[in-house]
Amino acid sequence: MAMDTEQQIPVTDTPFEIGGRTLRSRLILGTGGFKRLETLAEAIRATRAELVTIALRRIDPQARGSLTDVLDECGVELLPNTAGCFTARDAVVTAKLAREAFGTDWVKLEVIGDDRTLLPDAPELLLAAEELVADGFTVLPYTNDDPILARRLEDVGCAAVMPLGSPIGSGMGIRNPYNISLIVERANVPVILDAGVGTASDAALAMELGCDAVLCASAIARAHEPVAMAHAIRAAVEAGRLARGAGRIPRRLHAQASTPDEGLADLTPPVE
Amino acid sequence: MIFVNGEPRERAGATVAELLADLGIEASARGVAVAVDGEVVPRAEWGERRVNEGERVEALSAMQGG
Numbered sequence: 001m002a003m004d005t006e007q008q009i010p011v012t013d014t015p016f017e018i019g020g021r022t023l024r025s026r027l028i029l030g031t032g033g034f035k036r037l038e039t040l041a042e043a044i045r046a047t048r049a050e051l052v053t054i055a056l057r058r059i060d061p062q063a064r065g066s067l068t069d070v071l072d073e074c075g076v077e078l079l080p081n082t083a084g085c086f087t088a089r090d091a092v093v094t095a096k097l098a099r100e101a102f103g104t105d106w107v108k109l110e111v112i113g114d115d116r117t118l119l120p121d122a123p124e125l126l127l128a129a130e131e132l133v134a135d136g137f138t139v140l141p142y143t144n145d146d147p148i149l150a151r152r153l154e155d156v157g158c159a160a161v162m163p164l165g166s167p168i169g170s171g172m173g174i175r176n177p178y179n180i181s182l183i184v185e186r187a188n189v190p191v192i193l194d195a196g197v198g199t200a201s202d203a204a205l206a207m208e209l210g211c212d213a214v215l216c217a218s219a220i221a222r223a224h225e226p227v228a229m230a231h232a233i234r235a236a237v238e239a240g241r242l243a244r245g246a247g248r249i250p251r252r253l254h255a256q257a258s259t260p261d262e263g264l265a266d267l268t269p270p271v272e
Numbered sequence: 273m274i275f276v277n278g279e280p281r282e283r284a285g286a287t288v289a290e291l292l293a294d295l296g297i298e299a300s301a302r303g304v305a306v307a308v309d310g311e312v313v314p315r316a317e318w319g320e321r322r323v324n325e326g327e328r329v330e331a332l333s334a335m336q337g338g
Contacts, residue, residue: 032338040336055337056305058277058330059295067334068303083337096312097332101305110338168338217338 013241016212018190019106019138019159021077025050026207027237028079028192029230030217037070039226044074046230052076053108053217055083056098068102079140081108086121088128095132107132108162108215109141118168120144126152133157142194145175147182150191160189162215165196165206169218173202177209184210200229200236207240208248275328284325288318291329303334 015024029049034040044052052071071078080098085091088111095107111128113121120143132139138159143149145163153161163183166172173196174180184191193206194215203214214237223229274284276291283291288306289299297304299318306313307330313321323329 030338031336034336053338055335056332057335057337059297059304059333061296063333067336081337093307093310093312097305097307100312100315101303101332101334108338 013238013245016190018140023050023213026213026241027203027234028052028213028215029076029220030215031067031071031221032083032217033221034226035221037065037067040221041070041074042227043220043230044071044076046227047216047220047234050076051079053079053081053215054102055081056094056101077106078102078104079106079108080104081142082110082128083112085111086113086124087111088124088131091124091128092131092135095128095137096135099137105136106138107140109139109158119164122146122149125149126156129153129158130156140192145179145183147179147186150183151186154187154189158189160192160212161187162192162194165193165202168195169222170196171198171219172196173198174205174209177205180206180209180211197233200232203233204236204240204243207237208243210244213237273325274323277329277331283323285322288313288321288323288329291323292318292331295331297331297333301333305332306330307332 015022025048027047027049028051029044029047030053031040080102082091082094085094091109091111098107099105109129111121111124113119122144125141129139129141133156140160140162141153141158142162143153150161150163163180165174190212192213192215193211197203197214197216197219199219203216206214216233220226220229220233273280273282308323309327
């Protein structure tokens with residue numbers, strides 16, 4: 001399959017759509033955890049992301065540099081999150097505040113059950129999703145790797161589902177690839193692997209399992225060399241996407257020779 | 273007494289726009305949103321909405337995040 005390294009995506013790939021918006025890049029970047037805005041900007045360029053997440057927090061009069069200016073210069077679209085919300089109500093108000101602040105009705109909906117695991121609170125998540133969809137939001141929920149919950153989120157009108165590979169920031173990769181496959185098999189909206197990516201191979205696996213895109217923050221921001229990791233994960237997403245399209249061979253327990261037996265030389269010495 | 277981002281302030285009766293100015297934020301600032309007692313105050317109302325005794329103002333802006 002021909003691939004131009006200067007192209008944003010393999011030449012044979014097709015863009016995908018979320019909520020009517022066409023995206024060419026299958027890597028969405030989380031902006032959390034970058035120590036310097038310059039590094040964040042370089043990482044955005046390396047990932048070639050078109051969409052990046054952003055949060056709302058109390059104004060810090062001491063803050064240096066403008067995050068929104070940096071993101072504007074990079075030419076990316078914003079995906080505000082509701083990180084830190086524990087109830088549907090808080091998440092809904094936060095989404096509305098983000099709509100005011102950033103002029104977008106897109107939201108990465110996070111409703112967290114506890115501080116220790118940061119795992120989604122399923123009933124609150126579903127409640128918030130339903131309310132935000134009714135209010136005209138394009139909702140991208142961060143969800144458990146639960147095929148039934150993913151279906152329920154789609155049923156209430158979410159524009160995508162974003163199952164976790166493992167807890168946020170854990171870098172534990174995809175703990176239940178079978179569930180991710182089940183979600184992909186059933187979904188009629190894009191599936192975006194969110195949370196858990198620790199390194200490039202995790203992102204490749206997500207795409208090989210059939211995810212439409214990967215959302216990644218910590219793996220890049222907290223890497224020893226964030227920009228190098230941004231390149232690596234971008235390449236891995238493309239590799240995984242190509243491999244998914246190419247079709248992996250079935251796994252088998254015993255070996256199957258790749259060199260034919262036919263025409264094998266007879267090298268037995270003569271019998272004395 | 274009112275509360276702005278958790279800090280007590282003797283500014284009861286001030287408008288949201290005036291409280292933002294206290295924080296060095298202009299009414300035209302991008303990426304800013306305000307809630308009073310857990311309800312969104314749309315930007316168009318910042319000039320009129322007065323914050324009453326005991327109310328809690330949350331003045332928020334863009335932050336890096338997941």
